[in-house]
Amino acid sequence: MHRLPCPCGWLGQVQRGRSEELMEFTNPKVVNWLDDWIALMQPERSVVLNADPETKEMLVSTLVELGTIEPLNPQLRPGSYLARSDPRDVARLESRTLICSEREEDAGPTNNWREPGEMKEMMRTLYAGAMRGRTMYIIPFSMGEVGSPFTLYGIEITDSAYVALSMMTMATVDDRVLSAIDAAGAFVPAVHSVGYPLAGRDDVAWPCNPEDTYIAHFPETREIWSYGSGYGGNALLGKKCLALRIASVAARDEGWLAEHMLILKLTSPRDEVYYVTGAFPSACGKTNLAMLVPTRPGWRAETVGDDIAWLRRGEDGRLWAINPEMGFFGVAPGTSVKTNPVAMETVSKNTIFTNCARTADGDVWWEGMTKEPPEGLIDWQGKPYTGEGPAAHPNARFTVSIHEAPNLASERDGVPISAMLFGGRRSSLVPLVTEARTWEHGVFLGSIMASETTAAAEGAVGRVRRDPFAMLPFCGYHMGDYFGHWLSMAETDAQALPKIYLVNWFRRDADGGFVWPGYGDNVRVLAWIIDRLEGRVDGVDSPLGTIPSEGDLDVEGLELGPEGYDQLFAMNAEELEMEVELIREHYARFGDHLPKELAIQLEEFDQAVQAQSKG
Ligand code: OXD
Ligand code: MN
Numbered sequence: 001m002h003r004l005p006c007p008c009g010w011l012g013q014v015q016r017g018r019s020e021e022l023m024e025f026t027n028p029k030v031v032n033w034l035d036d037w038i039a040l041m042q043p044e045r046s047v048v049l050n051a052d053p054e055t056k057e058m059l060v061s062t063l064v065e066l067g068t069i070e071p072l073n074p075q076l077r078p079g080s081y082l083a084r085s086d087p088r089d090v091a092r093l094e095s096r097t098l099i100c101s102e103r104e105e106d107a108g109p110t111n112n113w114r115e116p117g118e119m120k121e122m123m124r125t126l127y128a129g130a131m132r133g134r135t136m137y138i139i140p141f142s143m144g145e146v147g148s149p150f151t152l153y154g155i156e157i158t159d160s161a162y163v164a165l166s167m168m169t170m171a172t173v174d175d176r177v178l179s180a181i182d183a184a185g186a187f188v189p190a191v192h193s194v195g196y197p198l199a200g201r202d203d204v205a206w207p208c209n210p211e212d213t214y215i216a217h218f219p220e221t222r223e224i225w226s227y228g229s230g231y232g233g234n235a236l237l238g239k240k241c242l243a244l245r246i247a248s249v250a251a252r253d254e255g256w257l258a259e260h261m262l263i264l265k266l267t268s269p270r271d272e273v274y275y276v277t278g279a280f281p282s283a284c285g286k287t288n289l290a291m292l293v294p295t296r297p298g299w300r301a302e303t304v305g306d307d308i309a310w311l312r313r314g315e316d317g318r319l320w321a322i323n324p325e326m327g328f329f330g331v332a333p334g335t336s337v338k339t340n341p342v343a344m345e346t347v348s349k350n351t352i353f354t355n356c357a358r359t360a361d362g363d364v365w366w367e368g369m370t371k372e373p374p375e376g377l378i379d380w381q382g383k384p385y386t387g388e389g390p391a392a393h394p395n396a397r398f399t400v401s402i403h404e405a406p407n408l409a410s411e412r413d414g415v416p417i418s419a420m421l422f423g424g425r426r427s428s429l430v431p432l433v434t435e436a437r438t439w440e441h442g443v444f445l446g447s448i449m450a451s452e453t454t455a456a457a458e459g460a461v462g463r464v465r466r467d468p469f470a471m472l473p474f475c476g477y478h479m480g481d482y483f484g485h486w487l488s489m490a491e492t493d494a495q496a497l498p499k500i501y502l503v504n505w506f507r508r509d510a511d512g513g514f515v516w517p518g519y520g521d522n523v524r525v526l527a528w529i530i531d532r533l534e535g536r537v538d539g540v541d542s543p544l545g546t547i548p549s550e551g552d553l554d555v556e557g558l559e560l561g562p563e564g565y566d567q568l569f570a571m572n573a574e575e576l577e578m579e580v581e582l583i584r585e586h587y588a589r590f591g592d593h594l595p596k597e598l599a600i601q602l603e604e605f606d607q608a609v610q611a612q613s614k615g
Helices: 010-015 028-041 053-066 116-127 161-170 175-184 238-254 286-290 341-346 439-447 479-491 519-533 564-569 573-588 596-614
Strands: 045-048 069-071 081-083 097-099 135-143 152-158 188-193 214-218 223-227 257-259 261-267 273-279 300-305 309-313 319-322 327-331 352-354 397-401 419-423 433-435 450-452 464-466 499-503 539-542 545-548
Touching (some): 028 135, 028 188, 053 081, 116 188, 135 175, 152 161, 152 238, 161 397, 188 238, 223 238, 257 479, 273 286, 419 439, 439 479
Parallel strands (some): 081 352, 097 214, 419 499
């Protein structure tokens, strides 16, 4: 039997009330793994987290004492806190994210690669003594419902109480998870340290180590090693690291899909229920679409998930999806009662805000919440706001349980998907909506997705980058092989698969304004999609797929003007020709890993563009 080093002080209280048998891991695989890391990182103490309210309380009081989080006004935002990160640690670090597959070729051209042995050796030197003077939090977690065949289990070890608290919101952490892991010894080992040992120095509110930050994934052994950052996807290892990068590898090996997708339940005025997924790059309105409030009468929308979907073929041949997460880690700026009232209600209590501004009366504020900033703001760096630059960081976030969402769908264990949306932020060219002609054509549309960059990752904002399936930063293996894996889903019973749609809410007019109102009005596009699924309307062929016939898209009450349809659907011949060349360049990166079906799709697209130019 394994006993963790004797917990002392408040840690004793954390463990109070837990049954003796669940307090300890007994599985030698788990025990040996923990022993090795404790020996290497030398924490002062270790504690296994569970779902007891006391555990949460103790994490909160530790963080308040350290100054990492501060309570918000309980009258205005009950049970909520504001965290301010180190200004050098504010987003996912794609340049420091590595896929350490045994062969470089398997990581592909879109990932950073390091030889796994070398990477581990280098990171071991960083991890040596990294937790000196600190507590190691041991977090047994599951992504997916305990006991479901969909589920993947993990154990994250971290020296950040902020990460531990956030993981308790974002994943399932409880004694059932611990028992399941201990019984089978099957878990994804996920190691995290902020890289700020306390040997001979005091702690700081947001410890981190930006010079030595690495987020490494070992696909063959399905391990995650993260060091130096305490922010979001760099540190909450169940999310991007496990549920996307490692899960995408598992999905390839086992014939399913792990995707960067929201899941929406939609009920039509005829009371028909549809489940739709949507893949959009970071900060392109995924959470808004997941929390859609339909503007058209009779429609209802409920949220199943806002960021990640795992999809498997069911016995009926259809693709069934789950949301493996238990929380939302959403981008705050831009969220308002107008753009996303459901999110605003969701974060009205029991929420941790990070890098938002603080109001004089102890609430939070961010750009877009109201037109004008309130008087007396304290900015995301803790300084009085002078009106220069943003008061909240553009990648400021809220972390909140999905159970706080007023429109949460009750389905947790798999929903059958009728349609998949692929989207991005494009000022021109890509129409409001097009339907893929076939699954293969849909895979083509997913593979050429592109978007203007946002603040969710480091780097310049507003550049167009190809982001196939919105998985560019999240695919754990060669992107060309990933396209092949998508194609292989249609090897049997292609008819039962969902229909695929490319959407773009972001087209701009000559004055730079958005043509489409977006948000709740996106239900109009979903209504057309459902009419297509039910065979109620025909469409018009275009080089990028089938678009609505003028008159089939419900635009009643919108101020679109006589050119509205063209502004939403017209494809400029020159831009199309340029796009063909850009896709050729994009595809060239994948070399002989590019499936031949996609090369054929590109030729067909080229021919359609030529035909349109001539016509
Ligand atoms: C996210 C992201 O945090 O995609 O969800 O960056
Ligand atoms: Mn995301």
